[in-house]
Amino acid sequence: MLPRLSRALVLLLVVVLTTAGLTGTAAAKPKDPRTTQGLFVDPLMPAANQDAVYARSIGRTPQALWIIPEAYPTGQVARVVRAYTSRAVKAKKTPMLTIYGIPDRDCGMYSSGGLPGAKQYKQWIKQIGRGLKAQRALVVLEPDAIPFYGDSRCQNAGGRLGLLRYASRLLSKVGAWVYLDAGHSDWRPYDNRAALLKKAGIAYDRGFSTNVSNFRSTADEKAYAGELLRGLRKLGVKGRHFVIDTSRNGNPNPVNGDVINPTWARLGAKPRLVFQGPFDGTLWVKHPGESDGYANGGPASGQWCDLLADRLLGRAESGSC
Template sequence: MNVWRRLSAPRRALALAGAGVLVAGGLVTLPVTVAHAATRCDVTYSTNDWPGGFTANITIHNLGDPINGWTLGWTFPNSSQRVQQGWSAEFSQSGSQVTARNLSYNGSLATGASTSIGFNGAWSGSNPKPTSFTLNGVTCDGSTPPTTPPPTTPPPTDPPDGRVDNPYQGVRGYVNPEWKAKADAEPGGSRVSNNPTAVWLDRIAAIEGTPDSSSNGAMGLRDHLDEALRQGAGYIQFVIYNLPGRDCAALASNGELGPDELPRYKAEYIDPIAAIQGDPKYASLQIINIIEIDSLPNLVTNTSGQPGGTAMCDTVKANGAYVNGVGYALAKLGAIGNVYNYIDAAHHGWIGWDSNFGPTADMLKTAATASGSTVRNVHGFIVNTANYSALREPYVKVTDTVNGQTVRQSKWIDWNQYVDELSFAQAFRQKLVSVGFDAGIGMLIDTSRNGWGGSARPAGPGPTTSVDAYVNGGRIDRRIHAGNWCNQAGAGLGERPRANPEPGIDAYVWVKPPGESDGSSEYIPNDEGKGFDRMCDPTYGGNARNGNNPTGALPNAPISGAWFSAQFQELMRNAYPPL
């Protein structure tokens, strides 16, 4: 379900001393492709060097009028410097002059917005940084003179006012009686069955209820809302999860809609949900929607040219199914005054690298402003949905060194900038604000299965004989590989749902109901469109996305969403904090 992108070898080889940052203006003269009344810009260029090669990360910050289409240019100081493989832009090079042009999804930059691009390069002799850049032919010098006055036409209508800052604070969450009944039927399950969990609307039939389904309960959307009123709940959580071509980089949660069925997604899925959630009867509830997990980050990490890229991800990126579907959902649901939309933002083991971090934030911004939506329809973001990444790693910090070597070069961390979800969520929140989201956005962290307690939980740091021994001995996330996502052996319940646990974090939540399978261990015929993914097969030796490691999946698992008693029992045994 949560698909992780493994970096290519050149990007993992960032070992050495050249990690400097340069903020510069521009000098290169390039053709002006788009005219702007007041183009002003700032460029940050940083590199990680190794003998003969380097990775460059570039952030373009628009300080002038809004831009719709951009071309960045610079000149390499050393004639041997070459761009070899780029991302998030179309790169070309003539001699020492380099041009980077926007892609279809990141060409628009509002005033104050930024976007990140990058490339792998080669050099000989030395690798000095460019000292100047241009944006659409205008020198980037960091100045911010007044921009062109805005038009006098009225601005778009904002969503209804009256939302609270944090919909989780000071109110009781809805307990799904169908999940509670399954948990209560397990030995000791009553210890956790009163925790609020999300209701997954993972196909059109789930709106009305699917009594004959093996993985959905009989209750529909309106039934759950009515029950929330009966319980006196203050908030209720739904997962909006039915995009055309859903789960484009995996198979376990493939959906019912083909990649070209965006009109059906709008008319038969989002519109009915909006009609029910907008019923004045439910105005006293704070309705929280988790928007389309595992979608937008796939457009950054799992398309052609990327490790593990798939044809389906190429299709939904090219036809706009994900971007426009998410934008439409945000616009329709965000128009309801008591609805709070949180977009899925993957997890640290997926987009924690610089090459994924900025481009994913840009992609989220693109979707939030598509199909008539604005960033005002986004109350926040959620990380680690239905995944297992540890909330905190108490004994391994990304800044640690062992015998003079950074732990980032260990096989587990693999040059990632983060080792746990809390540090990632807080940093990604700042990045999202920098690209144009409201400064008040909050983050959610799904802690339903990331406790990693039990006898295998380390009690202190690992040995300092090597970076791998130190990291593997001290990390509490006991997965074989951080790219493993399906029914992980050894996992435990994490922090119980609660509001305001850390700065910038609205809540720890159980969006993935503990005990519901991630996918079947072998192919099981079903009428829900859910396929068989080998990452759920405990006998599978892995693929490029998880470094060709075993999957770590539990055996005898049912299809995604169906009750998995053995997993629920293991989650309780390994709960941390302990039950």
């Protein structure tokens, strides 16, 4: 039998060790649910409400909700974003959104539009941030805005990087994983694109996205992302990640220059978050079956078209939209 004093010391030691163990457990950083819970399949997405063949093959796959000011203006956008992300949270899945409203969006091409100026854009982004707060979403920020920077077709490029920086900082601050769009591997030249990403605030973001609404192979996009990561590291921006849009890159031999509803395109690999080094995974950012614009039989940009979905699925074309 231990002396009385020794027993007291033993009990004290047990209490100290137990308390230390509990403290260590409590202090451990919880794992972000985005790394485990999978992506949200929204039953309200357009493809999910088409004929059965499209609902099964496209509509049951996670896709990003596109937030554009023409559909969701400043007075409504916070409520729309919150409703969507809340559906995802309730389903214990990760919501995905694409923010697409920067002034002079798409520089006068098929998806032209956006907010009229910097003040209106910042107000809109602020409301999006309200809807995203603490919702643990993935956000693709302004497809094509950086690759178009300096293009002669753009009328309002002067303050673009500052607006992207504002959005990057605000949306990341409310808890979103923001992927600042970096175009794709065939959008050249891109020698200074890493510097543009830095100026646009990628240091605030999770990383960048590539191949949004385009058709380049996943292998080419990974190589392109590697170049950007090396360029960012040289500029002192380390630890960034990237995602690739694979919604329409299933044909390994894309035809250069034919990118508006191309007849040769096919569905690509389904979305999957893998977290392999800097590669976070694949997403379907562009909605398969929705038009790029008035070319190759397509309707207005963003409109659903059975014919376009048939092409992507390798089916006989329905003959109309």
